[in-house]
Amino acid sequence: MQQAPQHKNAPESIEREQQPLDQQKTHLLNTDQAETTSEKENKARTSEDQDVKRKSIEEEKTHLLDKSPLLERPQVYWYKRRTSIIAICCALVAITALVTLPLWQTLLQGSAPKPPTTTQAHATPTAQPTPIPFDPNVGAVLPNHRVVAFYAVPGAEVTGPAYVPSTSMLNDLKKQGAEYERLDPAHPVQLGIDLVVSVPDSYPGPDNTYSHHVDIETMKAYLAFCARYNLLLFLDLNIGQAPVMQEVNSFLPYLEKYPFVHLAIDPEWMFPRHDGIPGTNLSNVRASDLNPIIDAVAALPARYHIPRKMLIIHQYRGDGDGLSNPYNAGQAEIADKRNIHSSPNVDVVFHVDSVGGFPGDKEAKRSQYAEWVGQDIQNYHNFRYGGFKIFYKIEAKTGIMTPKEVLSLNPAPLIITYGN
Template sequence: MIDSPPHSHAPERRRLNRQIMIVPAALALVMIVSIVSYVMRGRASNTSPVSAPIATPTAFPSPRFDPDAGAALPQNRVVAFYAVPGAAVTGPAHELTDAMLVRLKQQAAVYQQLDPAHPVLAGIDLVVSVPDRRPGPAGTYSHHVDAATIDRYVEFCRKHGLLLFLDLNFGWSDPLGELNFFRPYLKLPFVHVAVDPEWMFPRHNGVPGINLSNVRAADLNPLISAVAQMPAEYQVPRKIFMIHQYRPDGDDLADPYNPGAAIIADKRNLLNDTRVDVVIHVDSVGGWPGDIEVKTEQYAKWVAQGMQRFQNFRYGGFKIFYQLESKNKLMTPEQVMALQPAPMVITYGN
């Protein structure tokens, strides 16, 4: 018996092993080629979940804020009752009663009939910063109406659809600081601002009710600018900034800073900002024969001529005093509306 050489089958086993290893490798290669081909077809057709873009939500632009929407002026006219709370002598809005509301709406309706093109918005011009003849604890010759009273007026106006002017008289108070004190109320869309330079002494050179005041555009412009920014800041309609004028301008005077001759030294320098509706409001007091002619001439000079000369305010306002001026002859709504341009804010005091 002849023995076979040792390991005579080794080459055959190695060939068999290589064949066994080649099969899975070939299968793997086929799978890779198939996957790559699938991916490429998906990219070409843009239908493969591997290559499909991630869906993003459609972006819609948010509505652009428009301060003109709902603004009181120029589409409407305002008729308001004036008062210091609790002081009957100051105006018919000194207390909140149903009778006062009826009277206010009746007065507003008269102007509505005279000019149907401008719906009338009724309102209250409420003194919230009250001038004093004494310095008081803060040394400001003024005091604030208490918050509870202001809140009652706010809710009354909200309930009955009235505008509310917060009337600032300042005394020695810092004007911008005084405005900012009442800023929380000004976030409301129906609350506006009135200022009375007659009681304003930013240089501490007089006492309210004793001395005459004289203010400058530089005293009023920070207030105008602050109120102009409020619509965008609080997303509310454009606000009214009403400046009461009791005595003449100083623009044509040799000494425009003389309190005896002028109340606003340089009206020409008032800030012109279209983001706020500035109203020059004639609130001089009549009550004697010829007073209607005098007040008519004041409106022509302080409002109509000033509007044309300076072009930094757009609207005029006018005040009637029920009790004081009826001693002679109360100016009628027809006479008020005959002023040129017709006042857009008309207030009534006592």
């Protein structure tokens, strides 16, 4: 039997017939996948909506619980309540213990057996050295020494031999001091210079004070000279109408710094109430003018731990105690000497400054010293030492008092100064 011949293009025909079937399958698969994806998305949205609702409900419940303690969860509520009860119980126990503690201590001490008494040896404490208090007497010049000093306004020869710090002046000073020490070896002589550093003027000057200070270079020269030759230096204030303590405070630093520096004040040239001109009018000062100076110098030893200082108060005329008008400058230089302050921390020396050079001057000066120093020490008890001044050139006319005559005064002066 003859087989039917096969067409050589049969595979191609089959492929053409099969292509529409494949396309149809693909379309159905895509449709199924699309439906499946849509269902999944719908389910996801539903799940998310449920989560949002659940969270909203939880937040609302939490909000309600926070707002009202009555809506707390039972376990939280009972936990807080139990904690509060425990805290209250602890507080009650502590209070009870504090209240009853003294009672329990008393009961326990009464019932406890007492230990046997034994004698214990105590170590003897080591003795500590007692600190030595500061003593302003240590190193003080007075009363164990006598001072012999030359006086001057710097550069003014007419005022005194110390107008220039020179070796020739120093040699003369040594000779003069040696005479006093020979006569009274119980009081070794300390040499010094009484230097006017606040100089009185007959004109007001730029500060309207009728006085001026020596220049700083002059001060340095005298300080160096005294330090080199172991001399005392008295800064002498003749302040005119300048404020008293302003002048004093200008020079106190020298007393604080240099052990050999001391102070002098001359009421003859003081016009604290601006009621006179130096060299023209007589002055009249009061204790209230001088006491601040005394107090300021007396404060130095304790403040700076330095030996007691000397304060010379020159007296040229009598004082007003016993006068009907003690403030009359024509009758008294110091109105109320009885009111002068006394202090163990400053050696106040009233220094008789009267000038001789006339017949009978020695007797006059002896009488003045006896009254202004001897009697006033006994009457007022506010100073202990006297000073005396001699003028080489002025008193040479009638004969200068010798050291022996000076020491015969009662009490013997512990400061003697020499001017010209």
